[in-house]
Amino acid sequence: MGIIDIIASIIPAAMVYAAPLIFTALGGVFSERSGIINIGLEGLMVMGAFVGVVFHLTFYDTFGAATPWVSILVAMAVSALFALVHAVASITFRADQVVSGVAINFLALGIGLFLTKQWYDKGQTDMVERPFYATDIPGLSQIPIIGDWFFSDWYMTSYLAIALAVLVWFIIYKTPFGLRLRSVGEHPMAADTNGIKVYRMRYIAVMLSGAFGGLGGSVYALTVALNFSHSTIVGQGFMALAAVIFGKWHPLGALGAAIFFGFAQSLSVFGSGLPLFEDVPQIFLLIAPYVLTILALAGFIGRAEAPKALGEPYVKGSR
Amino acid sequence: MLFSNRMINILIPIISVLLGLLSGAIIMFFFGYNPVEGYAALWNGAFGDSYFFGETIRQVTPYILSGLAVAFALRTGLLNIGVEGQVFVGWLASVWVGISFELPMVIHLPLAVLAAALAGAFWGFIPGILKAKLGVHEVIVTIMMNYIALYISNEMVRSVLTDGADRTPEIFPTASLASEWLASMTFYSRLHYGILIALFMAAVMWFVLNKTTTGFELRSVGFNQNASKYAGMNVSKNIVLAMVISGAFAGLAGAMEGLGTFGYMNVKSGFTNIGFDGIAVALLGANTALGVVLAAFLFGTLKIGALNMPTEAGVPTELVEIVIALIIFFVASSYIIRWVFLRFKKEGK
Structure with missing residues (x-):
């Protein structure tokens, strides 16, 4: 196998694993930029995966070939609502955001498995028959090399992930909404003085993180896992959180980090078959994302500066 | 009032x-x-007969220790989400000592328990030192350390402790906490002597935090770092110390599983949740030693009792x-x- 073919097989595989991380990390960027820590990304992904799979299984007859797309939209909506729990606890009730996030993770898995038992009478759902499929882009896939690398065997969701990352970057850095969002996360009192509704911005941000987390979870479920069980989402949410930090709370940074983590994940799955990586023990690829995040945080790979008001509940009128 | x-x-x-x-x-x-039936099933599943009661206490044992671990760090103002990972390395270390040496029990068992505590302490030391020296937030580091612990333990079980097998051999009886006496008293549940260690450690935590200068400093740093520094305390030393002790408690929780409940370590596809449940235990117990013991008892009861809910009331355990x-x-x-x-x-x- 030549190097070009190797790359042609690595890139789409890496993107399959990266796409859910990208979606979820973008959600994390929204939430954390508004000053709300979101450890609950894992739970939001669980909820998304659960809703995505169940909706797909239930409504395939109604929506036919469009079902996967409808499913991820529904998963986004439900997860956004589910994220409200985190929003209410951590914004209105001033709960510790980390603790509330931990509770979100418990709650999502609890609800998902409880309803799975309830509806399917077993520990996991049935398999999804017609999930997302990888496709070649007509025309573009004919281009030599680049066509093989970037336009053959890709899932549409992978393109969507990259497009959304650019969109989120635009929203956060180029629109008034984004400026308000960032100001609320850096200095909520100053923002409040300027007439920005801090609570409302934070609610929106947390719900957006729910929508994106749900999208990530459902895309993972409908491209990789194909069913829902206790082991569908194991750590992808935390990895997305790592991508947020590794990417320095920047949408495009998160995109890069998520692609890298996806690459590491896919290598730990397929790597043994590839000439360059067959000698690298799998364990190093497995722990690479986590070790790199710690190193990034410790400042060995450029200092990562968190939003200033991250984790602090805003109490109107206090200084 | x-x-x-x-x-x-x-x-x-x-x-x-x-x-x-x-x-x-x-x-x-x-x-x-029927909610009444559901909760009755839960009650019977936890206390219905002596076997269930033994299993409940067995489940309470690691919860006390993981709860203490979270609570101890929280008293110094640190959220140790990494208890899960520290449990893993503690479990691994205890089993490693348990299967590698043949020693008289008086040396072997304490050695295995100590190894677990040290391994957990080391796993807590890393986020502690990063927090103290570089100001890195301990929550993210401990989360990452959890996954590193999970994958490394799996790899150790597969390639170091065994030759590609999915679980280690049983530990030697001289390193085991299992007790014929306790087991026979409870219809051969997996109840073991660990509960004594857990309760003893709860007393230790109470003593250290409330009756020693070190404990005073730790709590003081938890209340206000600047004031503590002004009073001449070494804040970063206390942060590291809190994480190390917290990690040691967590490591002991791992030893309870490794030396008591299971007697081996196997390759795991995910977390045990002992550490994450420890967060719940500590919060509910208001970070006090007695509170943690009571909260651990409640959660142990819920977890074990829930196993009886599907059979007796048809309610899924996940409730x-x-x-x-x-x-x-x-x-x-x-x-x-x-x-x-x-x-x-x-x-x-």
Whole structure:
């Protein structure tokens, strides 16, 4: 196998694993930029995966070939609502955001498995028959090399992930909404003085993180896992959180980090078959994302500066 | 006074538990189960006969220790989400010592337990030193350390402790906490001597935090780092120390599983949740030694009792996970409960 073919097989595989991380990390960027820590990304992904799979299984007859797309939209909506729990606890009730996030993770898995038992009478759902499929882009896939690398065997969701990352970057850095969002996360009192509704911005941000987390979870479920069980989402949410930090709370940074983590994940799955990586023990690829995040945080790979008001509940009128 | 602050502090966990259980009842009712039957099944599953009771206490044992681990760090103002990973390395270390040496019990068992505590302490030291020296937030580092622990332990079991097998051999009986006596008393449940260690460590935590200078410094750093520094305390030393001790407690929780309940370590596809449940235990126990023991008892009861719910009442076990998650929410949102109380207080005057 030549190097070009190797790359042609690595890139789409890496993107399959990266796409859910990208979606979820973008959600994390929204939430954390508004000053709300979101450890609950894992739970939001669980909820998304659960809703995505169940909706797909239930409504395939109604929506036919469009079902996967409808499913991820529904998963986004439900997860956004589910994220409200985190929003209410951590914004209105001033709960510790980390603790509330931990509770979100418990709650999502609890609800998902409880309803799975309830509806399917077993520990996991049935398999999804017609999930997302990888496709070649007509025309573009004919281009030599680049066509093989970037336009053959890709899932549409992978393109969507990259497009959304650019969109989120635009929203956060180029629109008034984004400026308000960032100001609320850096200095909520100053923002409040300027007439920005801090609570409302934070609610929106947390719900957006729910929508994106749900999208990530459902895309993972409908491209990789194909069913829902206790082991569908194991750590992808935390990895997305790592991508947020590794990417320095920047949408495009998160995109890069998520692609890298996806690459590491896919290598730990397929790597043994590839000439360059067959000698690298799998364990190093497995722990690479986590070790790199710690190193990034410790400042060995450029200092990562968190939003200033991250984790602090805003109490109107206090200084 | 009708509701003193102390009173409210005690009432909040109790109210949270009641609200959690009530929500569970509502969910059961909503899905067409009989809540009374459901909770009766849970009760029988935890205390119905001596076997169940033994299993409940067995489950309480690691919860006490993981709860102590979270609580100890929280008293110094650190949130140790990494208890899960510290449990893993503790479990691994205890089993490693348990299968590698043949020693008399008086040396072997303490050695294995100590190894677990040291491994956990080391796993806590890394986020501690990063926090103290570089100001890196301990929450993210400990989360990452969890996954590193999970994958490294799996790899160790597969390629170092065995030759590609999925579980280690049984530990030598000289390193085991298992007790013929306790087991036979409880219809051969997996109850083991670990509960004594757990209760002893709870006493140790109470003593260290409340009766020693070190404990005073640790709590002081938890209250206000700047004031502590001004008073001449070494803040970064205390942060590292808190994480190390917290990690040691967590490592011991791993030893309970490795030397007591299972007697081996196997390759795991995911977390044991002992560490994550420890967060719930510590929160509910208000970070005090006695509170942790009581909260561990409650969660152990819920977890073991839940196993009986499908057979006796048809209710899925997972209901309890939802109840526990809601209890955490209610405790974490205690601001609102407190607010309601203060409302009452004002009007009562």
